[in-house]
Amino acid sequence: MRPLVRLWRRSLRTRVVATTVLLSTAVILIVGFALLRDVAGGLADNRREVAIAEARAGFEQAQSQLDAAVDTERAPQSQALTQLVDSLAATKGEVRSYDLVLHGPLGAAGQAPVRSSGDLDLADVDPDLVKQVGSEQGVFWTFSSLSTVGSPDRTPVVTVGSRVTDPGSHEQYALYYVFSMADQQETLDLVRNALLSGGAVLLIMVGMVAWLVSRQVVDPLRLLRRIAERFAAGNLEQRMHVKGDDDIARLSSSFNQMAESLQSQIRRLENLSMLQQRFVSDVSHELRTPLTTVQMASQVLLEARGDFDPQTARSAELLNAELGRFEALLSDLLDLSRFDAGAATLELDPVDLAEVAKAAAADESLVRAQISATALGVAEPAVVDADIRRVDRMVRNLLANAIRYSQSQTLEISVAQAADRVSLSVRDHGVGMTAEQVRRVFDRFWRGDPARSHGGTGLGLAISREDAALHGGRLEVWSKPGLGTEFILTLPRNVGEQVSGAVMPAEFE
Amino acid sequence: MTVRRSKHDRVLVVDDDAALAEMLAIVLEGEDLRTRICNTGDEVMAAFEQFRPDVILLDRMLPGIDGMEVCRQIRAVSGVPIIMLTAKGDTTDIVDGLEVGADDYITKPFRNNELVARVRARLRRTDPLAGRIEFGEIVLDPQAHTVTRDGKPVSLTPLEFDLLACLISAPEQVFSREVLLQKVWGYHHPGDTKLVNVHMTRLRQKIEDDAESPRVIRTVRGVGYQAIAPAAD
Numbered sequence: 001m002r003p004l005v006r007l008w009r010r011s012l013r014t015r016v017v018a019t020t021v022l023l024s025t026a027v028i029l030i031v032g033f034a035l036l037r038d039v040a041g042g043l044a045d046n047r048r049e050v051a052i053a054e055a056r057a058g059f060e061q062a063q064s065q066l067d068a069a070v071d072t073e074r075a076p077q078s079q080a081l082t083q084l085v086d087s088l089a090a091t092k093g094e095v096r097s098y099d100l101v102l103h104g105p106l107g108a109a110g111q112a113p114v115r116s117s118g119d120l121d122l123a124d125v126d127p128d129l130v131k132q133v134g135s136e137q138g139v140f141w142t143f144s145s146l147s148t149v150g151s152p153d154r155t156p157v158v159t160v161g162s163r164v165t166d167p168g169s170h171e172q173y174a175l176y177y178v179f180s181m182a183d184q185q186e187t188l189d190l191v192r193n194a195l196l197s198g199g200a201v202l203l204i205m206v207g208m209v210a211w212l213v214s215r216q217v218v219d220p221l222r223l224l225r226r227i228a229e230r231f232a233a234g235n236l237e238q239r240m241h242v243k244g245d246d247d248i249a250r251l252s253s254s255f256n257q258m259a260e261s262l263q264s265q266i267r268r269l270e271n272l273s274m275l276q277q278r279f280v281s282d283v284s285h286e287l288r289t290p291l292t293t294v295q296m297a298s299q300v301l302l303e304a305r306g307d308f309d310p311q312t313a314r315s316a317e318l319l320n321a322e323l324g325r326f327e328a329l330l331s332d333l334l335d336l337s338r339f340d341a342g343a344a345t346l347e348l349d350p351v352d353l354a355e356v357a358k359a360a361a362a363d364e365s366l367v368r369a370q371i372s373a374t375a376l377g378v379a380e381p382a383v384v385d386a387d388i389r390r391v392d393r394m395v396r397n398l399l400a401n402a403i404r405y406s407q408s409q410t411l412e413i414s415v416a417q418a419a420d421r422v423s424l425s426v427r428d429h430g431v432g433m434t435a436e437q438v439r440r441v442f443d444r445f446w447r448g449d450p451a452r453s454h455g456g457t458g459l460g461l462a463i464s465r466e467d468a469a470l471h472g473g474r475l476e477v478w479s480k481p482g483l484g485t486e487f488i489l490t491l492p493r494n495v496g497e498q499v500s501g502a503v504m505p506a507e508f509e
Numbered sequence: 510m511t512v513r514r515s516k517h518d519r520v521l522v523v524d525d526d527a528a529l530a531e532m533l534a535i536v537l538e539g540e541d542l543r544t545r546i547c548n549t550g551d552e553v554m555a556a557f558e559q560f561r562p563d564v565i566l567l568d569r570m571l572p573g574i575d576g577m578e579v580c581r582q583i584r585a586v587s588g589v590p591i592i593m594l595t596a597k598g599d600t601t602d603i604v605d606g607l608e609v610g611a612d613d614y615i616t617k618p619f620r621n622n623e624l625v626a627r628v629r630a631r632l633r634r635t636d637p638l639a640g641r642i643e644f645g646e647i648v649l650d651p652q653a654h655t656v657t658r659d660g661k662p663v664s665l666t667p668l669e670f671d672l673l674a675c676l677i678s679a680p681e682q683v684f685s686r687e688v689l690l691q692k693v694w695g696y697h698h699p700g701d702t703k704l705v706n707v708h709m710t711r712l713r714q715k716i717e718d719d720a721e722s723p724r725v726i727r728t729v730r731g732v733g734y735q736a737i738a739p740a741a742d
Contacts (some may be wrong), residue, residue: 285570285596292618293529296536299621327618347600349702350731383731388702 013211013218020210021203028199039191043184044143048158052141054098055160055177058088059139062164062175069168081173082115089117097179101125104173106134106163118178120146125159125176133161133174146178156181220248224255236263276341284334291330295323325457332459336444339466346470348495351386353424354378357413360395371403376414382422385495390467394475397460398426398487404456405448406430406485416504421473423490423503433479441477464489472496478508518632521562523547523579524594525571533566536621537628550574554582557589564631567611568594569602577609584610588666590631600703607707612668613694614704630695644677645739647716647725658716668693669712676726676736685733709734 007014065084085102099118103125106112114122122130126144133140139162145154161176224240231238239259240252298320305313338344354377361375395413402411408430416423433441433448440446442465445458461475468475473491488502520542524530527548534544545560547553550571557565565583569576580591593606593614603614615627641650648657654670656663665673671693676684684692686705694704709728713720727737 281596288596288617289526289529293526293532295618296529296532296621296624300535300539345600347703 012221013214016214016218017207017210021207024203024206028202032195032199036188036192036195040188043187044158044181047179047181047184048141048143051098051158051160051177051179052139054179055141055162056139058100058177059162059164059175062088066164066166069166078113085115085117097183099178099180101176101178102173103130103176105166105169105171106174107172120178124178125161129159129161129176130174133163133176137163143181146180156185217248220252224252228255231259231262236266273341273343276337277343280334280337280341280343287330291323291327295320295327298323329457329459332457332463335463336459336466339463339470344466344470346387346495347389348385349388350383351388351391353382353384353391353417353422353491354380354415356391356395357415357424360399361411361413363396363399371409371411373399373411373413376412378415380417382415382417384422384471384491384493386471386491387467390470391491394464394467394489395424395426397464398489400456401460401487402426402428402430402485406432408484414504416502418503419493420497421490421492421499421503423488425486425488425502425504425506427484427486427507429484432481432483432485433477434481438477438479442475472498474499474501476502476506478506480508483508517543518564519543519545519560519562520628521545521547521553521556521560521565523550523553523565523571523576524568525549526568533624536624540625540628542628550576550579553579557583557587562589564628565589565591566594566628567591569596569606577605580606580609580611584666588664588668590667592627592631604703604707607704608711610666610711612666612708633695642674642677644680644736645725647673647677649674649677656716663715665712665715669708669715672708672712673716676734680736680738683729683733683735689733705734 008018062084065087069080081102085100089096089100096117099116099120101114101116101120101122101124103114103122104112124146126142129140129142129144139160141158141160143156143158145156147154158179158181159176160179161174164173164175165171166173227238227240236259239256242249242252242256298316301316302320305316308316335344354375357375357378361373399411399413402408406428408428410429412425412427414425414427416425437448441448442461444462447456447458465475468489468491471491472495473489475487475489477485477487479485486507488504488506490499490502492499520537522530522533522537522544524533524546525548530546530548534546537544545556545562547556551573553567553574567576567579571579574582576593580593583589583591590613591611593603593611595602595606595614595616603616606614612631613627615624641648641652646659647663649670650656651674654667656665656670656673672689675689675692686702689705690701709726710720713723713726716725717723725736726734729735
């Protein structure tokens, strides 16, 4: 059932063909029934009229025979009545199309005798007709059916009844003519079969026509769909072939116009991105060379500061420190501009986040003496495909951030893993952040507390979030004022798969 | 490990930026090294012949013959250690430089001590082996600093020589890239696997029949490299 439903929902052609065939079936059935009813009615009316006419003639003949019998005998002998039936039933060399039932005398006590041709009985005559003939004068008729010996089907018949009177005894007899309608039934069956097979052939042809017609619409639509899919997959050269001037052709040319405009937009953006990328690379090279020289000179001065007077020595120190900051800022800005230009690339290697967490917790250049960092959940290797340089930078940024702003004495770095992703959490027990601060924490150049801004560039978390996104991962933050902050970095095992959320539950949800 | 440190070690500084070149020379001279400066690529070969440097510091971007071409020319005549100066993040530049024969690279901006450490690492001649090693068809002679394969000499740079020696002196042992960086390059670049990968490719091109399906040094995916012990026959 499900594949059928699927086919119905997915295939326009199936739907068109099925709907057409269903509706045609209904129309053919209605028309067929009406036709059949008219034909059947016509046939029956015709037969009835002929039957009544024939029966009237028969009644007159029966009455005249009875009248004639009066002249010869006083009362109609039972034999004479039988002879009457036989003579009425006798035809002139033709196939008899009726049988006779003579019932009477009417009104006698007990069951009146029945004489008939063709083994018929009074029971074969419709009881309503019997009653009508019994109570009124006149010719009456009815349609009914007879069961035939050796066949389950009943033959439709029209029965015409009337009374005949024996003028001698004045006794009344009911005489019934039972006309078979087998011929009419046969004709009707023929018509019905012709209608059925004709209808079936018609349906098949309508289905085929619907299929052919729907092809004219659906084939170009399918082609359009395939081309749109290829276009979406990045093959921007794909175009529809426009033929003619119909709706499909106009749809195709509209699609082509859309594709054209998209392609030119994309080209322009690509050009822009390339220009920006080149600019970044040029700036990088042009700025780095003098910066390197200045930094080297500053370090030479710094090493020789023992020979300087205190002011000059301090100047050398400040020069060196601020050059370091300048370098960090330049490097961060260039990284961000690479992200913005879409030019950031990954160098993938298997990276063990447990190892990274352990190394970070033990890194003395990061974790200063009065702050202790513990690594949790690092017994098992937690390997992901990632760019080690970026992972290292993210973890360092998170730690540096926690140390710089949280005023926390203890940090916990923990690692948890699932089948498809690995999370690394950096948790501090410091001052925490308000909801407003949490909202802005990844903004560029935003600092939670300007008083403690020293040392950072204000870009670390923004870059880390971009780094995480570049892997298909996430960097999320939870915080409560006074309780601390938790950053959770989640990376997919296979780079590019989007992660759904952190593996471990955050503490402040 | 014996370390030979000489006041007469010479460093050729090739950089088009006169201020940086001079600053490099000042810092290196402060470390008791002798220096010579070339500001264009065209002068390098002549200076190389005349000055006979022990290490070359080579900027990637040069007027005249560019850094890549200079590197190729020097490699054609000598295995002298070459350290490329590059801008950070230009990964393709770095790989290109390593592929034409640079032993190491340093990204601008750098700290003086980082520069000195790298130059020193390239000057340091390690002597890890007493005798010659026969490894299948490869014979490595540490004294003569030569390698032969099927009796034919193979020309390896000192760095490639050290890399090969490190791996085949411990057959079957898997060396991670980190360990190789430590042992062969002599200092720690955190996570810098390019360096190992590119040099391993160059080494394989010289010692393997088919560098695509190596039979001497195998890559252990996700871990590192190991020398496959030759079948005893």
